[in-house]
Each structure stands twice: as C-alpha cells, then as structure tokens.
Amino acid sequence: MKPPSIKDIAEALGVSIGTVDRALHGRTDVSPTTRARVLKKAEQIGYQPNIAARSLKLNRRLRIGVYLPREIASFFDPLRSGVRAAASAPTGVNVELVFRTFPRLDEGDLALFTADADQKFDGIIVAPGNPDHIGSTLNALARRKIPVICVASDAPRSERLASVTADAHASGAIAAEIFSRTIQKTGHLATITGELTTLDHVEKVRGFAANLAVFAPNLSLLPAIESHEQPKLAYRQTIALLSRKPYPLGIYISTANSIPVLRALEEKNLLGKIQVITTDLFPELIPYIESGKILATLYQRPFTQGKTALELLFRYLIDGVTPATLARFAPHIILRSNLALFASYLGDSGDAST
Amino acid sequence: MKPPSIKDIAEALGVSIGTVDRALHGRTDVSPTTRARVLKKAEQIGYQPNIAARSLKLNRRLRIGVYLPREIASFFDPLRSGVRAAASAPTGVNVELVFRTFPRLDEGDLALFTADADQKFDGIIVAPGNPDHIGSTLNALARRKIPVICVASDAPRSERLASVTADAHASGAIAAEIFSRTIQKTGHLATITGELTTLDHVEKVRGFAANLAVFAPNLSLLPAIESHEQPKLAYRQTIALLSRKPYPLGIYISTANSIPVLRALEEKNLLGKIQVITTDLFPELIPYIESGKILATLYQRPFTQGKTALELLFRYLIDGVTPATLARFAPHIILRSNLALFASYLGDSGDAST
DNA sequence: CCAATCACCGGTAACGTACACGCTACGCAA
DNA sequence: TTGCGTAGCGTGTACGTTACCGGTGATTGG
Numbered sequence: 001m002k003p004p005s006i007k008d009i010a011e012a013l014g015v016s017i018g019t020v021d022r023a024l025h026g027r028t029d030v031s032p033t034t035r036a037r038v039l040k041k042a043e044q045i046g047y048q049p050n051i052a053a054r055s056l057k058l059n060r061r062l063r064i065g066v067y068l069p070r071e072i073a074s075f076f077d078p079l080r081s082g083v084r085a086a087a088s089a090p091t092g093v094n095v096e097l098v099f100r101t102f103p104r105l106d107e108g109d110l111a112l113f114t115a116d117a118d119q120k121f122d123g124i125i126v127a128p129g130n131p132d133h134i135g136s137t138l139n140a141l142a143r144r145k146i147p148v149i150c151v152a153s154d155a156p157r158s159e160r161l162a163s164v165t166a167d168a169h170a171s172g173a174i175a176a177e178i179f180s181r182t183i184q185k186t187g188h189l190a191t192i193t194g195e196l197t198t199l200d201h202v203e204k205v206r207g208f209a210a211n212l213a214v215f216a217p218n219l220s221l222l223p224a225i226e227s228h229e230q231p232k233l234a235y236r237q238t239i240a241l242l243s244r245k246p247y248p249l250g251i252y253i254s255t256a257n258s259i260p261v262l263r264a265l266e267e268k269n270l271l272g273k274i275q276v277i278t279t280d281l282f283p284e285l286i287p288y289i290e291s292g293k294i295l296a297t298l299y300q301r302p303f304t305q306g307k308t309a310l311e312l313l314f315r316y317l318i319d320g321v322t323p324a325t326l327a328r329f330a331p332h333i334i335l336r337s338n339l340a341l342f343a344s345y346l347g348d349s350g351d352a353s354t
Numbered sequence: 355m356k357p358p359s360i361k362d363i364a365e366a367l368g369v370s371i372g373t374v375d376r377a378l379h380g381r382t383d384v385s386p387t388t389r390a391r392v393l394k395k396a397e398q399i400g401y402q403p404n405i406a407a408r409s410l411k412l413n414r415r416l417r418i419g420v421y422l423p424r425e426i427a428s429f430f431d432p433l434r435s436g437v438r439a440a441a442s443a444p445t446g447v448n449v450e451l452v453f454r455t456f457p458r459l460d461e462g463d464l465a466l467f468t469a470d471a472d473q474k475f476d477g478i479i480v481a482p483g484n485p486d487h488i489g490s491t492l493n494a495l496a497r498r499k500i501p502v503i504c505v506a507s508d509a510p511r512s513e514r515l516a517s518v519t520a521d522a523h524a525s526g527a528i529a530a531e532i533f534s535r536t537i538q539k540t541g542h543l544a545t546i547t548g549e550l551t552t553l554d555h556v557e558k559v560r561g562f563a564a565n566l567a568v569f570a571p572n573l574s575l576l577p578a579i580e581s582h583e584q585p586k587l588a589y590r591q592t593i594a595l596l597s598r599k600p601y602p603l604g605i606y607i608s609t610a611n612s613i614p615v616l617r618a619l620e621e622k623n624l625l626g627k628i629q630v631i632t633t634d635l636f637p638e639l640i641p642y643i644e645s646g647k648i649l650a651t652l653y654q655r656p657f658t659q660g661k662t663a664l665e666l667l668f669r670y671l672i673d674g675v676t677p678a679t680l681a682r683f684a685p686h687i688i689l690r691s692n693l694a695l696f697a698s699y700l701g702d703s704g705d706a707s708t
Numbered sequence: 709c710c711a712a713t714c715a716c717c718g719g720t721a722a723c724g725t726a727c728a729c730g731c732t733a734c735g736c737a738a
Numbered sequence: 739t740t741g742c743g744t745a746g747c748g749t750g751t752a753c754g755t756t757a758c759c760g761g762t763g764a765t766t767g768g
Contacts, residue, residue: 002415003448005754016718021756029716052410052446053754056723059356090673091444092406094357173691181536181649211691295535319444330695333687337527337565341684359724370748375726383746407724410753 004045013041024049055092055318062317063096064310065119067112067126068151071104071229072256074282075302076127079151082306083125086314093318104229105129105153105198113137123313124148125306130197131155147316151309152302153200154326161316164309166300167328168200172207174333175252175277178296180216182275187249190241191224192234194255204254204279222248231260238264250275250295259284262293281334281342289339299332299342358399367395378403409446409672416671417450418664419473421466421480422505425458425583426610428636429656430481433505436660437479440668447672458583459483459507459552467491477667478502479660484551485509501670505663506656507554508680515670518663520654521682522554526561528687529606529631532650534570536629541603544595545578546588548609558608558633576602585614592618604629604649613638616647635688635696643693653686653696 006020013020015034022030023038024047030038041047066083068076080099087095100116102108106129124141128134128150135158138148142159150163179189191208193201205224212221225241227234238261241248251274253261258278265271271293278285278297288294312323334342360374367374369388376384377392378401384392395401420437422430434453441449454470456462460483478495482488482504489512492502496513504517533543545562547555559578566575579595581588592615595602605628607615612632619625625647632639632651642648666677688696 002413007754017755018719018757019717022717025756031716034716050410050446050754051444052406053723054756055446056404056406056410056725056753057755057757059723061356090405092404092409092446167692167695170692170695174689177689177691184538215690328695330686330692332684333689333692335528335531335687336569337531338521338524338684338687341521341524341682361724371725372727372749373747376747379726381727385746388746404724407753408726410723410755411725411727413753 003050004047005050006047008045009038009041009047012045013037052092059094060318061094061096062122062314063098063120064313065098065100065116065121065124065126067100067102067109067124069104069107069109069127069129070101072280075152075256075280075300077302079127079302079306082303082308083310084306085303086307086310089311091314091318093314106133106195109134110137121146123317125151125309125313127152128155128158128199129153129195131157131199132197134158147313149309149313151305152300153198156199162312162323162325162327164305164312164327165200165329166298166305166331168203169207170328171279171298171300171331172204172209172252172254173211174298174331175204175254175296176208176211177215178277178333179219179250179252179275180212182295183216183219183249185249186218187246188220188222189250189252190222190248192227192238192251192253192255192258192261193224194227194229194257196224196226201254208252208254219249227255227257227260229255229257231257235260235264239268242268242270247274250277253278256280256282262288281346283346286339286343289334289336292336295335297334299334301329301332303345304329357404358401359404360401362399363392363395363401366399367391406446413448414672415448415450416476416668417452417474418667419452419454419470419475419478419480421454421456421463421478423458423461423463423481423483424455426634429506429610429634429654431656433481433656433660436657436662437664438660439657440661440664443665445668445672447668460487460549463488464491475500477671479505479663479667481506482509482512482553483507483549485511485553486551488512501667503663503667505659506654507552510553516666516677516679516681518659518666518681519554519683520652520659520685522557523561524682525633525652525654525685526558526563526606526608527565528652528685529558529608529650530562530565531569532631532687533573533604533606533629534566536649537570537573537603539603540572541600542574542576543604543606544576544602546581546592546605546607546609546612546615547578548581548583548611550578550580555608562606562608573603581609581611581614583609583611585611589614589618593622596622596624601628604631607632610634610636616642635700637700640693640697643688643690646690649689651688653688655683655686657699658683 006017010017010020019030020038023035068080087097100112102112124146126148135155138155138158138160141148147161150160152165154163154165191205193205196202209221212219225237227237234257247270256279275295277295281297281299285297308327315321360371364371364374373384373388374392377389441451454466456466478500480502489509492509492512492514495502501515504514506519508517508519545559547559550556563575566573579591581591588611610633630648632648635651635653662681669675
C-alpha cells in the first residue's frame with residue numbers, strides 16, 4: 001500500500017527506471033511511443049514524485065538575496081524574520097540567505113545592487129521604493145533570468161516574478177469606513193503619509209479618498225501630507241496642521257512613522273479629541289491603543305509577507321510553479337479589544353498565528 | 355561548502371556513521387565518552403540533520419483521522435480544505451487523511467469514534483462540541499498515546515495535545531467594541547448564539563458581555579438566545595425578539611447560522627435600523643455586507659485553522675515537538691471595505707492570503 | 709564493406725539517514 | 739581452559755530519484 005514510484009512504472013512496462021525518468025521529465029533519448037506509454041501508466045497508477053528522494057539526490061543550494069531597508073525597523077525586522085522562518089521550514093532545500101540592508105526605502109538600494117553585480121543569486125527579494133528608480137535594475141535582473149519578488153510595495157511596470165504586499169488600497173478604504181462609522185459630525189480629515197512616489201503609500205491615500213467620498217459625505221479631505229519618513233518633519237507638519245482651526249476631526253497616518261504625529265497631538269492636547277487611525281504595530285503604539293487614544297491601527301502583517309515571499313520563490317525555483325503576479329494580504333484591523341492577540345507576538349521573532 | 359553530515363562527524367572523530375547515529379539519537383550501544391565526543395563535534399561543526407534523507411529513509415506513512423461535522427458547511431468545508439492543503443505540502447511525508455463526518459457539533463461524533471475503535475490512527479483532529487460528552491473519549495485516545503488536536507472549539511479539561519481555534523473571547527470583545535463605537539444612543543443589545551455547552555460559543559458571549567459593560571455603559575445586554583443551530587428556531591426566536599418594543603439597537607450573532615436571523619430582520623423591516631454583527635463568511639452573507647446592512651462580520655479563518663492543526667500534528671509526530679497547548683487566531687474583521695479581499699477566496703478551496 | 713554516427717535504452721552510483729545485523733573484545737562463570 | 743553473554747562499535751542495505759556512462763542496433767558516409 002505504498003505510493004507508486006518510477007520503479008513500479010518501469011516494472012509494469014518492462015523498461016528501466018532510467019527510461020521512465022527521461023520520459024517523465026521530457027528529456028531526450030526516449031522514443032515518442034515509450035514516452036507516451038510511460039506518461040499514460042504514470043497517470044493511471046497515480047504516480048507522484050517523492051520529493052524527499054528528489055531533494056536528497058539533487059541537493060540544491062539556493063542563494064537568495066534579500067534587499068530590505070533598515071527603517072522602518074518595526075516593519076522590516078519581522079519581515080526578515082518571516083523570510084528566515086520560511087527558509088528554515090523543513091523542505092529539504094539548503095538555503096543561503098544573503099541579507100542586504102540599506103538605510104531606507106528608495107535610498108541606498110541601487111548602490112547595493114551595483115556593488116552586488118557579480119553575486120550569483122538564484123532569486124531576489126526586494127522592497128522597492130520609487131519604481132522609476134529601481135525599475136531598470138529589476139529588468140536587468142530579469143534579463144539574467146533571476147526571479148525577483150517585491151515585498152511591502154510594488155514596482156508594477158518592471159518584470160518582477162510577483163509582488164507580495166498588504167492590500168494598500170484596502171487599508172485606505174478600511175480607514176475611511178471606520179471614520180465614516182465613528183464620526184457623525186461634519187468637518188474634514190487629514191492624511192499623513194510617507195512618500196507619494198512609493199506605490200504602497202499612494203494606493204493607501206487613493207483608497208482612503210475614494211471610499212471617504214462615497215461613504216462619508218459629511219467629511220471632506222485635506223491634501224495628503226508627505227512626511228518623507230522624517231520624524232522631525234512629520235512633527236512640524238502636524239504642529240502646523242493643528243494650528244489652523246477648525247481642527248480636523250480625524251487623522252489617517254498611512255505610514256508606520258506615526259510617533260512624531262502622536263507626540264504633536266499630545267502636546268497640543270488633542271489626542272483624545274481627534275480620532276486617529278495608524279498603520280502597523282510596535283511597542284510604543286500599544287499604550288495609545290490600550291487607552292483608546294487611537295481608534296484602530298492597520299497591521300500589514302510583515303512576518304507573513306516575508307514568509308510568503310520566500311515560499312513563492314521556492315515554489316518557482318524548485319517546482320517551477322509561476323505564482324500569481326499579485327499576492328495581496330488583508331490587513332488586520334487592530335482595535336483595543338484584539339490588541340493583546342497581536343502584542344504578544346511583537347517580542348519574539350514569530351507571529352505564526354496572525 | 356556543503357552542510358555537514360553524520361559522515362563528516364564520523365570521519366572527524368574516526369568512528370563509524372552508525373556510532374554517530376546512535377550517539378545523536380540517544381540510543382544504546384554507545385559509551386558515554388564517545389557519545390559526548392560526537393555531540394560536541396556535531397555542535398561544533400553545526401550539524402543539522404538532512405530531513406530529506408531522513409524522510410526518504412523512514413518513509414513514514416501517517417494515518418490521520420479528521421472528525422468534523424457537516425454543518426456548518428461554510429465553516430467546516432474550508433477547514434477541511436486547510437487540512438488537505440497542509441497534507442499536500444511538500445514535506446516528504448505520506449499522509450493518509452481519513453475524513454469522518456457527523457451531522458453537527460455534539461451530535462453523532464461519539465458514535466463515529468466507537469465505530470472506529472479498531473482504527474489505527476497516528477493522530478486525530480476533532481471539532482469537540484460539548485466537552486462533557488466527548489472528554490472521556492479524548493482521554494481514552496490519550497491513554498492509547500494517540501495525539502488529539504481540537505479545532506474550532508476546545509475541550510479544556512481533556513488530555514488533548516493542543517487546540518487550534520479563533521480567539522472566541524476576542525471575537526465577542528471586538529463585537530462589543532464596534533457596537534460601542536458605532537451606537538451612541540442608549541438602549542439594549544441582543545446576542546444570538548448556538549449552544550452554550552460549546553466552549554467556543556460561551557466564550558464569545560462572555561467576551562461580548564464583559565467588554566460591553568466596560569466600554570458602553572449606554573448599552574445594556576439581554577440574556578443570550580440559544581438557537582441550537584436550528585434555523586427555524588432561530589427564525590422564531592428573532593421574530594419574538596423583534597416583537598417587543600423597544601427594539602434592540604444591535605444584534606450580535608455569534609454563530610455562522612445567521613441567515614434565519616437576517617431573514618426575520620428583513621421581514622420586520624428592521625434590517626437597516628438595527629445594527630448587526632455576524633460571524634464568519636459565506637456567499638449568502640456578501641450582499642448584506644456590501645449594502646451596509648451588516649456592520650461587520652468576524653471571520654474565524656477556518657482554512658488557516660485546519661492547516662495549522664495538521665501542521666502542529668506533523669511537527670509533533672515527526673519532529674517530536676510538543677506544541678503550545680492553545681493556538682488562538684486573531685479573527686479577521688470584515689467590513690464593506692475589505693470584503694472583496696475575502697470574498698475572492700470563498701469559491702475555490704484555498705484562502706492562502708488570509 | 710567497414711567505420712562512424714545516432715536514437716534509444718539499461719545499469720548503476722551517488723545523495724544522507726536509519727536500522728538490522730554482525731563482529732570484536734572483555735568479563736565472568738563453569 | 740572453554741563457553742557464553744554483552745557492551746560497544748562497524749558494515750551493509752534500502753529509501754526514490756537523478757545523472758552519467760555505456761551498450762545495442764540501425765542507419766549513414768566514405
């Protein structure tokens with residue numbers, strides 16, 4: 001009652017296992033008739049290749065380059081952990097992960113790629129900042145037949161194998177829906193984002209604006225504020241925003257760099273009065289959520305993104321399975337009532353159950 | 355540059371690979387001194403067993419019994435798919451899944467277990483209904499050294515290996531928080547649940563009540579209505595509930611059997627007026643969410659539960675890793691704005707990215 | 709007519725591990 | 739002394755697959 005092997009096919013057909021192997025893998029040195037017989041027999045007895053034997057024999061070692069920014073660490077550190085988790089999964093492949101770290105999105109990534117031009121990578125995972133800057137590099141890799149998977153954001157017009165991100169448009173839409181359900185008064189909302197050259201950020205802003213227009217006619221929207229991920233700038237921008245009256249009724253912070261904004265709100269004594277929706281989760285954010293000062297935070301599941309990115313790369317490199325171009329995760333809506341479920345995973349490296 | 359094998363350890367120490375094998379696995383017929391030398395060397399050169407070779411050699415075939423109810427199909431069908439997905443993952447183990455289906459939770463499960471008393475299962479996955487009924491059966495399995503993993507609900511006082519569920523308490527708490535943010539008026543809320551003998555259901559009700567008391571002093575709570583998962587009963591109970599004035603301001607339906615309740619609300623023409631939070635997701639629910647008639651639904655991620663349950667069972671049976679007793683998933687909060695992300699996975703078997 | 713090429717196929721050595729089996733040396737009792 | 743048990747260790751084989759090396763006929767070129 002053991003699963004059939006190529007040996008069984010060979011014996012049933014009176015040929016050798018070498019012939020069966022060649023036939024099954026579309027190699028040469030097999031006559032068309034025997035190939036057809038082998039394929040039919042394999043189908044008939046339900047042959048499934050034993051991947052343990054295969055990976056033992058092949059003993060492939062994959063070198064994967066992982067190009068991620070250092071900032072924002074609360075997001076990219078767990079993403080790296082996810083990649084590591086997928087690499088240490090018991091798949092029988094020897095993976096060598098080469099982590100390359102540049103300061104921040106769209107800053108220093110190109111320099112790393114040119115420095116690594118001679119590296120022989122079997123595949124690459126990268127967080128793209130500005131698609132216009134990094135696109136040609138990704139296309140060059142594609143010409144060298146090196147599969148690239150984008151995480152955290154996307155570079156739509158370049159030839160990457162796939163992109164794995166949280167659904168940014170949905171993030172913005174969720175924020176808009178929560179505001180529309182919570183705020184009954186008439187007034188305006190503000191958006192604070194990172195870089196509008198980054199696709200992920202611009203999609204959040206678009207999703208927010210589009211859904212706000214539909215669901216909350218009572219709420220108008222100020223032009224999005226670009227903080228360029230600079231804490232001091234974000235702080236000053238928020239102070240400026242709060243100096244004009246009337247105050248916005250709510251602020252959607254679509255970047256994980258929310259602390260400077262929250263600090264400004266605190267200093268202006270408006271933290272409880274203005275509704276705030278933030279992005280992602282890190283220890284400093286927890287007390288704000290626990291105390292109800294933050295309405296919700298939209299968790300982009302960096303660990304899951306990293307894990308999935310490497311899993312897709314594996315399946316492509318080993319099994320030849322081309323993944324769907326877009327893998328879009330549903331962001332988790334973290335409220336005060338479910339915060340504990342996520343906070344418990346912040347400390348250690350894994351967040352398996354999120 | 356290949357990873358070290360037991361052969362490398364053997365050569366470095368001048369012993370045979372058999373000795374190394376015995377030493378590494380704590381078997382007999384090795385002197386304490388050689389065992390210590392082997393263990394030290396293995397540590398030193400960073401030996402990691404090649405799991406492909408191991409599973410090829412052992413060629414283990416695991417028979418797993420999966421005892422799940424037919425109803426509610428929208429929940430347990432994807433849970434089964436998750437189990438299947440984990441079984442077909444490329445781990446190199448031959449798994450034989452034996453699906454046993456009983457009519458509904460706490461109904462017909464014991465009969466199946468007694469009928470299968472002679473079956474040789476290496477592990478069992480089961481959705482427990484009433485812990486008092488099924489507890490002794492689970493304990494009997496534990497005495498036969500058969501690991502049991504509970505899904506969907508739990509049987510806390512029986513000797514199961516682990517339980518994998520959505521965090522029921524958090525589900526109730528989330529529902530309470532959403533109501534408290536949305537409903538400003540003073541009034542009362544209703545809860546419709548399945549069986550209060552099922553731990554999952556009672557925890558939801560408790561989480562709901564506890565958080566409502568804290569966060570929404572303006573909202574009082576009616577005693578929970580037990581529908582016993584009978585559609586007609588649920589319908590009549592809802593009609594009765596809606597015949598008394600004043601109407602409840604909101605209804606929390608903590609079972610996936612929400613359609614009869616929604617139908618009653620529709621007939622009484624109260625669907626838009628009374629806020630509703632439901633549980634789980636299935637095609638009939640989609641138009642209600644799209645039209646805003648349902649505030650939110652709390653998705654318990656059945657696919658992920660099934661997948662995780664079998665993965666934990668594998669890690670225990672193959673690697674001997676004892677899992678954490680409680681695996682609690684964060685339920686997904688599905689609103690109108692993120693519905694599409696989940697609805698697209700309802701049709702086919704997988705919901706990989708949720 | 710012989711040599712060279714070619715299509716096709718069989719046999720077999722690994723890959724790293726687990727385990728059954730066999731062997732040696734030593735201790736102890738008869 | 740012989741006989742026997744056993745602790746400790748080495749050897750061989752199998753798991754299923756792939757890659758490689760040959761080998762056999764048949765066909766072709768000189």
